[in-house]
Amino acid sequence: MKHLPEDKLENDLTIFSNMKEVGSPNFFYTRLTARMEDESISRVTGLSINPILGLCALSMFIFINSLLIEKDTDIVKSNTDKHIEALAAEYDQTITN
Numbered sequence: 316m317k318h319l320p321e322d323k324l325e326n327d328l329t330i331f332s333n334m335k336e337v338g339s340p341n342f343f344y345t346r347l348t349a350r351m352e353d354e355s356i357s358r359v360t361g362l363s364i365n366p367i368l369g370l371c372a373l374s375m376f377i378f379i380n381s382l383l384i385e386k387d388t389d390i391v392k393s394n395t396d397k398h399i400e401a402l403a404a405e406y407d408q409t410i411t412n
Contacts, residue, residue, distance in 0.1 A: 403410050 400410060
């Protein structure tokens, strides 16, 4: 720590001793507590909404997948047969059913 000269130290101490205490307005603490309550409420609702959104997205994904699997089974089979035949032709193989 730096050592200050005696005069400088006395000058700084007199400045601090001459400072007046500043008060806060009467409504400061009520506004502060209201803001803190708002933040705590928003954190609680924010945490409870995230799992709900996740469950909704997951259920929509499962529902859409089930619809696609039921309706597009013929398309999936025909596409896979074409791909398998193309792969077999590339390696000079034959496919027997």
